[in-house]
Amino acid sequence: MNDGTPGACPEGQAEAEDAEPAAARPEEAASPPLRAVDQDAYVDWDEIYSDNATRLYRLMYSKVGNRSDAEDLTAEVFLAALRPLRTSASRREVRAYLAATAQTVLAGFWRRRLGREVTTIDLVAAVRAMDDPQPSPDAPERAKRLLEALPDNYRRVLELRFLESRSIKDTAREMDVTVANAKVLQHRALRLAANSTAGEPT
Amino acid sequence: MTSRDRKLDKFLEAVLNDESLPQGRLDDPEDVAALRAAIELRALREGADVPSDEFLDEVRRRMIESENAPAPDPGVSRRALLRGGIAAAGVAAAGVAGAALDHAVLRPGNPELASQSELAPDNGEWVPVVASSSLGPGRVHRFVTSGAVGFVSEKDGVPFAVSGACTHLGCLLQSNAQGTRLDCPCHNTAFSNDGKVMFSQLPTSPGPLPRIRARHRDGNVEVFVPRQEA
Numbered sequence: 363m364n365d366g367t368p369g370a371c372p373e374g375q376a377e378a379e380d381a382e383p384a385a386a387r388p389e390e391a392a393s394p395p396l397r398a399v400d401q402d403a404y405v406d407w408d409e410i411y412s413d414n415a416t417r418l419y420r421l422m423y424s425k426v427g428n429r430s431d432a433e434d435l436t437a438e439v440f441l442a443a444l445r446p447l448r449t450s451a452s453r454r455e456v457r458a459y460l461a462a463t464a465q466t467v468l469a470g471f472w473r474r475r476l477g478r479e480v481t482t483i484d485l486v487a488a489v490r491a492m493d494d495p496q497p498s499p500d501a502p503e504r505a506k507r508l509l510e511a512l513p514d515n516y517r518r519v520l521e522l523r524f525l526e527s528r529s530i531k532d533t534a535r536e537m538d539v540t541v542a543n544a545k546v547l548q549h550r551a552l553r554l555a556a557n558s559t560a561g562e563p564t
Numbered sequence: 565m566t567s568r569d570r571k572l573d574k575f576l577e578a579v580l581n582d583e584s585l586p587q588g589r590l591d592d593p594e595d596v597a598a599l600r601a602a603i604e605l606r607a608l609r610e611g612a613d614v615p616s617d618e619f620l621d622e623v624r625r626r627m628i629e630s631e632n633a634p635a636p637d638p639g640v641s642r643r644a645l646l647r648g649g650i651a652a653a654g655v656a657a658a659g660v661a662g663a664a665l666d667h668a669v670l671r672p673g674n675p676e677l678a679s680q681s682e683l684a685p686d687n688g689e690w691v692p693v694v695a696s697s698s699l700g701p702g703r704v705h706r707f708v709t710s711g712a713v714g715f716v717s718e719k720d721g722v723p724f725a726v727s728g729a730c731t732h733l734g735c736l737l738q739s740n741a742q743g744t745r746l747d748c749p750c751h752n753t754a755f756s757n758d759g760k761v762m763f764s765q766l767p768t769s770p771g772p773l774p775r776i777r778a779r780h781r782d783g784n785v786e787v788f789v790p791r792q793e794a
Contacts (some may be wrong), residue, residue: 407627408624411623411624411627415615415620415623416614416615416620419613419614419615419619420613420614423607423612423613424603424604424607424613425603426585426603427579427602427603427604427605427606427607428578428579428581428582428583428584428585428606429582430582430583430584431584431585432613432615433615433619434584436615436619436623437622437623437626440623440627441623441626441627441630444627444630445630458733458750459733462733462734465734474587475585475586475587475588476585476587476588476589476590476596477589478590478596480590480596480599480600480603481600481603485733485734485735485750486735486749486750506608508601508604508605509605520605523580524580524602524605524606524608524609525605525608525609527580527609545569545573546569548576549569549572549573549576549598552576552598552599552601552602553594553595553597553598555598555601555605556594556597556598556600556601557594557597
């Protein structure tokens with residue numbers, strides 16, 4: 363033991379530490395520096411794109427709910443990031459950069475389109491989702507929970523319309539109500555679903 | 565169907581038809597939440613969020629075209645470009661909070677890189693954020709307005725405010741328990757209460773936090789931040 367004074371380290375102890383077998387430091391033995399570097403870097407922009415395009419599109423789709431806007435926003439993120447971000451960045455830096463760019467791009471989209479942000483990107487959650495090789499964003503989990511909590515006819519109208527993509531006429535027929543009623547039911551169901559998840563992060 | 569329902573319906577139809585959302589307004593927070601729920605439900609469909617090969621190829625082609633275009637400054641090293649990009653992302657993320665910052669101060673090689681910029685929105689307003697009596701030596705107060713997030717403390721007896729978004733990637737800073745530092749939760753980086761970088765794990769130190777104008781008025785500390793949209 364030393365005397366607690368910073369920097370005071372008796373000779374004998376320093377030698378003892380040097381002599382410590384490598385096996386006693388598993389964190390060093392488990393990750394040879396060369397392999398870590400290889401895994402951490404992208405070869406070129408094409409690899410950055412191939413590795414992240416689908417992940418980013420999924421993230422955007424979960425925030426706008428339609429293919430057209432999700433495609434536009436995904437393209438905007440990559441084209442905005444291409445010039446400033448170079449491939450010498452680590453994987454983590456690249457994903458953090460893409461997520462930050464996506465956050466800004468989405469916010470701009472909502473402001474222009476509706477004058478307010480309907481959905482937002484949480485940077486920490488977005489980077490986590492992008493790091494995960496099999497992304498399972500939180501939003502679908504929330505949507506499942508959100509349906510389960512609804513009364514039967516509300517749940518059914520949302521299932522038919524939003525999950526099974528049935529027309530409003532089909533939905534009305536299936537539920538034995540008028541088209542007008544089906545629409546009202548759909549709105550009420552969404553508002554109730556939204557209420558039941560109020561306060562959860564988006 | 566009420567006019568409120570019709571307004572909401574326009575957006576829901578777009579989501580249901582997989583079409584671009586129309587331009588418009590949704591005033592009722594309940595309707596905004598309903599649209600959010602609709603978006604989440606659509607993303608739940610099996611395979612809904614898988615991009616088409618055509619789209620992926622198209623973006624790849626546009627990126628190649630864009631990369632082959634002349635670079636803005638061929639004299640800047642790749643590493644320097646990376647630094648600039650990440651700094652710009654910080655600015656971009658701060659932009660979400662409404663901060664209108666000058667990108668030029670963060671451009672690599674700019675001698676002003678280390679100097680503190682001021683968050684001066686074109687369309688700003690003074691907003692009270694804390695009672696003047698709550699400020700004092702060693703006290704720091706976090707504030708959030710509709711357009712900005714920041715910290716206000718006292719420096720040389722006057723209120724001094726800085727942006728609360730890290731200049732690296734825009735993560736929201738947290739005041740440490742002693743109130744002596746603003747820590748970034750993303751990477752090991754900390755700023756002083758007046759916005760200077762205290763330490764950073766990053767190979768290139770991020771810029772200082774933009775300053776936000778602050779003053780005492782009517783017993784409160786006010787900050788000059790982007791005006792709240794109606």
